[in-house]
Amino acid sequence: MTDKMEWQGQVGSSWAREWQRTDRSFAPLTQRLIERIIVAGDAERIADIGCGAGELSIKLADALPAADILGLDISSDLIVAATERGSGRSNLNFAVADAATWRDPHFAPDLLVSRHGVMFFDDPVSAFANLADSASDKARIILSCFRSPAENDWAREIATLLPSAPASDPDAPGPFAFANADRVKAIFAAASWSDVAFEAVDFDYVAGSGADPVADALDFFGHIGPAARAIRLLEGDAQTAFVSRLRELAEAHLQDGAVRFAAAAWIVTAQKSFIRSAA
Ligand SMILES: C[S@@+](CC[C@H](N)C(=O)[O-])C[C@H]1O[C@@H](n2cnc3c(N)ncnc32)[C@H](O)[C@@H]1O
Numbered sequence: 001m002t003d004k005m006e007w008q009g010q011v012g013s014s015w016a017r018e019w020q021r022t023d024r025s026f027a028p029l030t031q032r033l034i035e036r037i038i039v040a041g042d043a044e045r046i047a048d049i050g051c052g053a054g055e056l057s058i059k060l061a062d063a064l065p066a067a068d069i070l071g072l073d074i075s076s077d078l079i080v081a082a083t084e085r086g087s088g089r090s091n092l093n094f095a096v097a098d099a100a101t102w103r104d105p106h107f108a109p110d111l112l113v114s115r116h117g118v119m120f121f122d123d124p125v126s127a128f129a130n131l132a133d134s135a136s137d138k139a140r141i142i143l144s145c146f147r148s149p150a151e152n153d154w155a156r157e158i159a160t161l162l163p164s165a166p167a168s169d170p171d172a173p174g175p176f177a178f179a180n181a182d183r184v185k186a187i188f189a190a191a192s193w194s195d196v197a198f199e200a201v202d203f204d205y206v207a208g209s210g211a212d213p214v215a216d217a218l219d220f221f222g223h224i225g226p227a228a229r230a231i232r233l234l235e236g237d238a239q240t241a242f243v244s245r246l247r248e249l250a251e252a253h254l255q256d257g258a259v260r261f262a263a264a265a266w267i268v269t270a271q272k273s274f275i276r277s278a279a
Pocket residue numbers: 004007008012015022023026049050051052053054055072073074075078097098099100114115116117118120121
């Protein structure tokens with residue numbers, strides 16, 4: 001589980017420092033997501049929910065110069081990083097905001113997008129209902145999220161190295177909270193979004209590259225995701241043993257000059273509807 005408080009604090013700060021490597025890990029997915037957004041047509045106002053360090057917003061600002069893009073994120077460190085990266089673009093702005101309650105009377109988006117930024121709401125129905133209310137009548141959503149841990153080797157294999165933990169709620173806020181398509185459909189239906197459709201995207205999650213891909217992957221995993229959390233919590237010999245197993249895992253995934261893991265995501269699309277069903 002990763003909650004709002006963690007993103008506002010240490011987890012958000014780590015992502016702000018690690019944006020080059022997180023962008024690299026998502027690269028093939030980002031390309032597909034942008035293709036889907038561009039093909040979808042002529043949005044004038046696009047809000048990027050949980051924009052993080054801003055790659056999706058920046059690429060959309062460049063690809064769609066007639067559109068105004070607003071990136072929203074709850075982490076001020078990430079918004080500082082995004083603002084710096086995206087500077088000089090007149091059609092791009094970033095703001096610190098909780099998307100679950102955000103409203104801007106001067107910016108009703110006709111398209112909501114997100115790369116993996118929507119799985120962390122405490123109450124997703126209420127958050128998506130707020131996003132529907134904040135958007136124009138014809139608004140659409142195009143977003144990505146992870147499919148199950150079983151289909152994401154980087155998560156499944158790192159989990160086998162972790163000290164045993166009590167089973168957690170698969171629907172709790174966190175990277176896999178939107179893995180279950182039926183759950184996502186129910187959330188969207190209850191929050192005034194209809195025509196929900198899913199595209200499965202399988203991609204290579206590159207965790208390490210460059211002169212020493214294994215060292216690069218170890219450093220990346222040491223700062224981002226479930227391994228970083230374990231390293232923070234473990235001490236002494238247990239921590240040393242965990243890092244050594246993580247190195248072996250990275251070595252086993254070294255292929256063509258990079259440490260690669262199979263990753264699996266959904267691209268989810270939906271249309272704002274006018275009838276809100278009972279939650
Ligand atoms: C997995 S990261 C993805 C970041 C970015 N979209 C990317 O692809 O690099 C999830 C992002 O959602 C943001 N987030 C979490 N809860 C949020 C909320 N309630 N409102 C706005 N942003 C939120 C986090 O701060 C984080 O930047």
